[in-house]
Amino acid sequence: MTLKRKxxxxxxxxxxxxxxxxxYLIWLVIFFVIPVLVILAYSFLTRDYQGGIxxxxxxxxxxxxFNLNYLTVFIRTVIISxxxxxxxxLIAVPVSYxxxxxxxxxxxxxxxxxxxxxxxxxxxxxxxxxxxNNGLINQLLLNLGIVNSYVKFxxxxxxxxxxxxxxxxxxxxxxxxxxxxxxxxxxxxxxMDLGCTKRQVFFRVLLPNIKQGIxxxxxxxxxxxxxxxxxxxxxxxxxxxxxxxxxxxxLTIARNWPAAAAISSILLILTIIAVIVFIYGGEKRETR
Amino acid sequence: MPGSSVSIxxxxxxxxxxxxxxxxxxxxxxxxxxxxxxxxxxxKTTLLRIIAGLEDVDDGDVxxxxxSILNLPPNKRPVNTIFQNYALFPHLSVYENIAFPLRLxxxxxxxxxxxxxxxxxxxxxxxxxxxxxxxxxxxxxxxxSLARALAxxxxxxxxxxxxxxxxxxxxxxxLIELDNLHDRVGITxxxxxxxxxxxxxxxxxxxxxxxxxxxxxGTPYEVYESPADTFVANFIGESNLMKGDVVExxxxxxxxxxxxxxxxxxxxxDKPVKVDDTVLITLRPEKVRIMHNKxxxxxxxxxxxxxxxxxxxxxxxxxxxxFIKTDEGYILKVYKQHVSYLLDERIIxxxxxxxxxxxxxxxxxxxxxxx
Numbered sequence: 001m002t003l004k005r006k007x008x009x010x011x012x013x014x015x016x017x018x019x020x021x022x023x024y025l026i027w028l029v030i031f032f033v034i035p036v037l038v039i040l041a042y043s044f045l046t047r048d049y050q051g052g053i054x055x056x057x058x059x060x061x062x063x064x065x066f067n068l069n070y071l072t073v074f075i076r077t078v079i080i081s082x083x084x085x086x087x088x089x090l091i092a093v094p095v096s097y098x099x100x101x102x103x104x105x106x107x108x109x110x111x112x113x114x115x116x117x118x119x120x121x122x123x124x125x126x127x128x129x130x131x132x133n134n135g136l137i138n139q140l141l142l143n144l145g146i147v148n149s150y151v152k153f154x155x156x157x158x159x160x161x162x163x164x165x166x167x168x169x170x171x172x173x174x175x176x177x178x179x180x181x182x183x184x185x186x187x188x189x190x191x192m193d194l195g196c197t198k199r200q201v202f203f204r205v206l207l208p209n210i211k212q213g214i215x216x217x218x219x220x221x222x223x224x225x226x227x228x229x230x231x232x233x234x235x236x237x238x239x240x241x242x243x244x245x246x247x248x249x250x251l252t253i254a255r256n257w258p259a260a261a262a263i264s265s266i267l268l269i270l271t272i273i274a275v276i277v278f279i280y281g282g283e284k285r286e287t288r
Numbered sequence: 289m290p291g292s293s294v295s296i297x298x299x300x301x302x303x304x305x306x307x308x309x310x311x312x313x314x315x316x317x318x319x320x321x322x323x324x325x326x327x328x329x330x331x332k333t334t335l336l337r338i339i340a341g342l343e344d345v346d347d348g349d350v351x352x353x354x355x356s357i358l359n360l361p362p363n364k365r366p367v368n369t370i371f372q373n374y375a376l377f378p379h380l381s382v383y384e385n386i387a388f389p390l391r392l393x394x395x396x397x398x399x400x401x402x403x404x405x406x407x408x409x410x411x412x413x414x415x416x417x418x419x420x421x422x423x424x425x426x427x428x429x430x431x432x433s434l435a436r437a438l439a440x441x442x443x444x445x446x447x448x449x450x451x452x453x454x455x456x457x458x459x460x461x462x463l464i465e466l467d468n469l470h471d472r473v474g475i476t477x478x479x480x481x482x483x484x485x486x487x488x489x490x491x492x493x494x495x496x497x498x499x500x501x502x503x504x505x506g507t508p509y510e511v512y513e514s515p516a517d518t519f520v521a522n523f524i525g526e527s528n529l530m531k532g533d534v535v536e537x538x539x540x541x542x543x544x545x546x547x548x549x550x551x552x553x554x555x556x557x558d559k560p561v562k563v564d565d566t567v568l569i570t571l572r573p574e575k576v577r578i579m580h581n582k583x584x585x586x587x588x589x590x591x592x593x594x595x596x597x598x599x600x601x602x603x604x605x606x607x608x609x610x611f612i613k614t615d616e617g618y619i620l621k622v623y624k625q626h627v628s629y630l631l632d633e634r635i636i637x638x639x640x641x642x643x644x645x646x647x648x649x650x651x652x653x654x655x656x657x658x659x
Contacts, residue, residue: 184373184375186373186375187375187378189342189369189371189375190369190371190375190377190433191377191388192341192342192361192362192363193340193341193342193363193367194363194368194388194439194440195363195392195393196363196392197363200392204388204392205377208379208380209377209378209379
């Protein structure tokens, strides 16, 4: 009898999840679920021309964004996010591998994390200072006589891509670092011992074993890039506007809150679909 | 699959300032089961990794069938390794792990299947072929890694403490299996271990290493019955090590040694000594016989007789370990094998007065200090 009672006590008092799970749930509902529901609700309400909304059902917000022809912006956003996530992974895989087996592992990890200590806007302005028309590189090129007039490094899609990769690279490095660190080094030695060249070790042993890390890294870059606002606003050109900028414009300049909420809702659904596809796709290959 | 001979020629290896291997030379015969035995940090694993190509040498050469292999990368050497932690590829099934080296060689699917099936049968894992490594027990994982290493038909198989991560019973089973496997595939096995019992039970030859030096090379009998120095005597099996002074040279073969611990005994003279030299004598506990009555020369027993009191009795079923306190207060280990029904005898108990005797040939010199 005593034993049984004790056992049940142990079970109920056991995991932190059971103890604190409800706290997380409340936090999530207040700060995440409710705002998302508010946005969804706004997208089906009527526009107030002063800004704000009138509490009356309408699908004019969705009609507006189709009239405004946002398809190109949506496609551009997805393409730029996809490319920046792909570039981040191409850079992050070798970099993480190097960090895992480096003598200065902790120091290098610190370097990866340091950018988070500074506001991202300041870091974007730092890039403008470097790449701008009167920036460091242009002045150097002009003074050396390599070019006659300044080179237009920023205010185009390439600059948006560059700064996106710069901003989100740590998000790709960290999951890849942890998934590479989990692997025993002996696996690579065994692979070489069994006849692999270095290249084959990479493709046949390293890559398949960090698939989950690659999926996480991709999601961690792709999703925030979909909603990015400041980067194209500051270093983008006429044709670099992304969906985040359109949301801001509808909200502030056009004062069409239902349209802004409608774009946000579509973006949200796109994001959820992307996450499901990546995670489910990764797992399915894992179990085969 | 014929195996290769391996020659290690004056190999030196440093890790930074640490001299891991000091001018190591070894001859490993083709198709033999060879063990590198030594405590952790003695350099045995480094030597194995050098043969595999996973480490470079700072000096010396490694020959396979009289040809140097130092310039070959690991993937070009006809040598495969069993790693201590198995190193199975977690993303591949048992079947695909074993097929891994065959796919690298671009064999046809039917040829791969034929060979993998043969190897699965060899290590008795047919019914586990589709499982992932994470679903296997330690012993099964090690058998997969054996099959995978043999798939390339190597000339030499290197085994780095392959059974040390397993529990005692499984370790015994896998050792016997390894021995059978060696008989079946007939290639050279080089086995690294810190466990002397493993090494002497399955090897044709053993090299005992300590601090980067091969201190003794020989058959298991040789290293057990005639250890080269104190280290080997202590490391392999158990022994009574006693320090005494040579008091008389009896013949070419025997000397009399006076021990402060238990008086004068006759020892085998396997090293040149003279009177007054201090010698370190070893005596294996199982070579000493124990009885209640003092043996007389008419019993036909030559040799040494020592009197003492039983200080500790450790009964183990098949044998009993006695710790005997001699009249001078020294503790001597004596192991008695129970070769007949124990209860018929007068059992030796704690605090009994006993006599120990042994053949002088069994107490011999391991080290000499000249005075």
